[in-house]
Amino acid sequence: MPQPARVTAAEISRLAGVTRATVSNWRRRHPDFPIPSGGTESSPAYDLDAVRAWLSARGQLPASSPADDLRTALRTSATDLAHRSRLLPLVVATSRIADIEVEKAVRLPDDQLSAWAQKTSRSYADHIPGAGGLTYQPAEAELLGALLRCCVEEGATQTLEVLAEGEVNDGKASGLYRTPATVADLMAELLAAPGEPYPNRVFDPACGVGGLLLAAASHGARELYGQDLVPAVAAQAAARLAVQADGTAAQVMAGDSMREDAFPALLADAVLCAPPYGHRDWGHEDLAYDPRWMFGLPPKGESELAWLQHCLAHLARGGQAVLLMPPGAAFRPSGRRIRAEMIRSGALRAVIALPPGTAPPLHIGLQLWRLERPHPQATLPSTVLMVDTVGGGTAGADDVPGRRSDWPAIRSAALDAWRDFDRRPDSYDPVPGVARAVPVVDLLDEAVDLSPARHVLAAPVPANPDELAEMAYELKSRLRLAATGLVALSGGQTWPPAGADARSWRTASVADLLRGGALTLLRAPAAIRSSSSPALKDSEAPRTLTARDVVSRRPASGAAEKSRSDEDVTIEAGDVILPELLHEGVSTARVADTRDAGQLLGRHLHLLRPDPTRLDPWFLAGFLAAEDNLSAASSGTTVVRVDPRRLRIPLLPLAEQQRYGRAFHQLHALRVAADIANRLADETARTLAAGLTGGALLPLTHVSAAEGEVSAEALELRRNIGMLLLAEGNVAQAVAELVPLHEDLLLLYGPDHDETQEIADVLTRLRRAGGATS
Structure with missing residues (x-):
């Protein structure tokens, strides 16, 4: 019973x-x-x-x-x-x-x-x-x-x-984690070569629920092979491939890949793998004389290097592999002999460092290793590509879990660097602070450290001083325009309070609105297109709006399809688009505009089409994306999904909806302006820093008011820095900026000038509060 x-x-x-x-x-x-x-x-x-x-x-x-x-x-x-x-x-x-x-x-x-x-x-x-x-x-x-x-x-x-739910668990104890779809897609795309067919036969010896194999299928792989230790997880992978990769030949087996290889004779065109991390019981004693160890028997604590050799052993000559590796595998002393042999053989082609928070475990920055099974007659490569998407400005070096990284920039930096290097490995032009082709002889030192930051940040920055100075001036001009626009949008009238108590209203669920005909809910077809209808690179055909496009507030970037399906969803202006997955508990709703109209809806997106006589789209988007609303309508732990039918919307007259809609539209414009200003500020600072450290630019000469003229721009900059530090609660540094500024203002304008009095009042308040000493 x-x-x-x-x-x-x-x-x-x-x-x-x-x-x-x-x-x-x-x-x-x-x-x-x-x-x-x-x-x-x-x-x-x-x-x-x-x-x-x-x-x-x-x-x-x-x-x-x-x-x-x-x-x-x-x-x-x-x-x-x-x-x-x-x-x-x-x-x-x-x-x-x-x-x-x-x-x-x-x-x-x-x-x-x-x-x-x-x-x-x-x-x-x-x-x-x-x-x-x-x-x-x-x-x-x-x-x-x-x-x-x-x-x-x-x-x-x-x-x-x-x-x-409840059967497929990721965790630190098992060392098994589900690879995010964004990272899986990047790994699959690193296997693609321009002008070449995508690898047909792809293998994942630690396939989990099949995310990497699904990504390979979406890019054109037709034969998929996977194995996982946990029977329930392997069963999930087989079912997902059958449902989401229709048209492929998929075979998934359960069992220990290292001790009981289910595909001993398989030689794949490509391998994608996120091996378990930190496993000591991988079979070191049982497999001491295994023929897979082409670079030598890995130490017991180097399970990732054992998985790496297992993957290479399943590659055909000239086959490629991309592995998601922990950073310790790149520098641990116990693995330097294996790393050295791997480099000497020409198997390692690139190491790409990702920021913390990109994939679990979220507290460390993982790495993508791009490998090849060397052909006996091929010339051994003389360089290895090192890419640091952490230090290169695509994400902060101090990124921690819970902070949002600029994934489109990370992905672009990794793909652009690899594709450029793959075209001309012997004449690759380094990207300052991001990517560098490192000679093999430089890697074969005493440590054999493959950490990208060590090699990328040590590279000199060759640049023409005049060209770099002109570039920096252009970037600063664009940054000032962006900052002016941001200030204009963030100013204006103060938003009034609702009263003594917060406003409340009756609400209806999206499910209720769907039944009442006020909304229509649409989804993209789940099936992956077959290879018979390849994507077009340069065409006027509609492009596909992806979940990354929605989160990043950018135009549709998915490849256009050569042929259309009756199940395709065409976006219309006024549609509200919501990602299916929450990223760190946060999501955004996009209101389709004229740029989006006519494009195709991508996967992992919900499209809600409101009746314009009953619902304002910006009002709808604002309340759909409210954090409390999303939290109540979401489920899952590692992968958090939103059930749009459970989201709730206030029942307000259309005129009142439009008032709220205009407010949400203004907030959207503020976010877009902040994105532009942030990107330009980051690019400007990187360019100037590269010029200073590379010897192409000289630092500004500070001239005090007692020594000569001080520009109004310089004074305004010092004032803004001080006030910003104060707003962030960094009182000591704010005082260190404002005290010398006050002295310069006294010399230039005297004590009765408005700017002098403003800074004097700020310093007086700080002294009274004990925030500064006289």
Whole structure:
């Protein structure tokens, strides 16, 4: 008999669309709140039916989505106690059947539904690890019905995500992490060579849920091979490839890749891999004489270098690989012998350092290693490309988890450097502070340190002094214009308070608005295009708006398609576009303008098309992207997804909506102006710093008022720096800037001048507050 379903406080908060703190308040303030029926003292569990009844009685139970219904069915089924791999073939089968046929099956009697599910999914079970001997019982009809409804209304991909919850876990203890889609796409793109066909046969020996193989399929790979140690994870990978990479030949196996290689004879065109980090039990003692160690047996603590050689052993001659590696693999003393042999053989072609926060574990900056299986007759390369996207200004060197990095700039820096180097490795022009081709002889020193920062930052900056000075002047002029625009947008009238209490209003969910016809929700087709319709590089055909485009507030950048599909979603002006995934708990909603109109909607995006007579698009976008709203409508831990149907919108008259819409439009303009000013400030500072450190520019000569003329521009700059430091709470440095400025203003203008008095008043207030000494 199935055990009663139980939920934790975190699951109750997600069920009710409130915060954890609200659930804690309910427990303390309401004596009739359900008592714990399991769990532990620190993490109690509650009976799901009792919780739902309590929430429903108080009007706190929102309309459930098909995904929520599936989660509930899984909790009440014995399937949740075992693994869920046996349900995956049914999801794959459903993705290939018309929705109307699936809906008919849901209405069948229990015994017929289970028989239909078994017959429909039997042919797919053999391709999913752990799903063999497939049987579905009439007693499981409720679960099967919830699964099929979720597939129809949420899509097969989202259904797989629900089935993965609780089974596919990333973490420090296992050393296994899911590679973000952005990083996976960059790794796959590093395998592409201009003018050359994309590698056809791609292998991932630590495939996880298949993210890297899916990225390779999206770029044109047709044969996909993967292996993972955890059977449930391997099953998820097989199902995802079957659903999202239709048209490819995919084979995924479960097992230990190092000790029990499932593809011993496979020689792939390319390998993509994010190997487990820090594993000591990878088989050092058992595999001492294994033929895969072309550079020597790795030490026990260098598991990543063992995985690297395993990947190279599965490459055909001239094949390529991209591995996501921890930074320690580049410099640990225990691995220098392996690294040296790898460099001497010509296998290592590039090392690209990524900022912390780009991929888990978020507290360290990982690296991409671009490798090749050397051909015996090929000339050995004389250089290795080193790219530092951290120190090169694409992200702050002090980036920490929780800060947002400029991913488009990181991606562009990595791809541009690699493509330029790949075209002419022997005459590559370095990018100051970002990329440099390092001679092999310089790498083969005592440490054999492959950390990009060590080699990139040590490179000289050759530049013509006159040209660099002119470039710096041009950048400073553009920065002043951008700063002027930012100041204009951030000024103006003060936004009035709503009153003694914050304004409140009745709200409706997006699901309610969809039912009422005020909104239409659209998604891009989930299937990946086949290689028969390649993307166009230079064409007037519509381009694809990607999730990165929305987050970065840039025009559509996805490749245009040679052929159109009836399922493609064409964007119209006034559409509101919301990313499916939250990045560090933050998202943004984009209102399509004339530049977006006619472009195609990309994957991982929700498009909401409002009725303009009932909803203002900027009003809708502003409330959709509110952090509290997104938090209440999202689910997941490592990958956080937004359910747009659960988002809530205030019910206001159209004229009032338009007032709010104009305000949100102004905030959007402010963000765009800040992005431009920030980018120009970063580029200006990098150019000037490169000129100073490279000897092409000289520092400004500071002249005090006692010694000669001081420009108004210089005084204004010093004032702005001091006031900015003060605004950020750095009182000591602010005083160090403002005191000499006050002395110069006294000499130039006297004590009665407005600027002199302003700085004097600031210093007086600081002294009274104890912030400065006389």
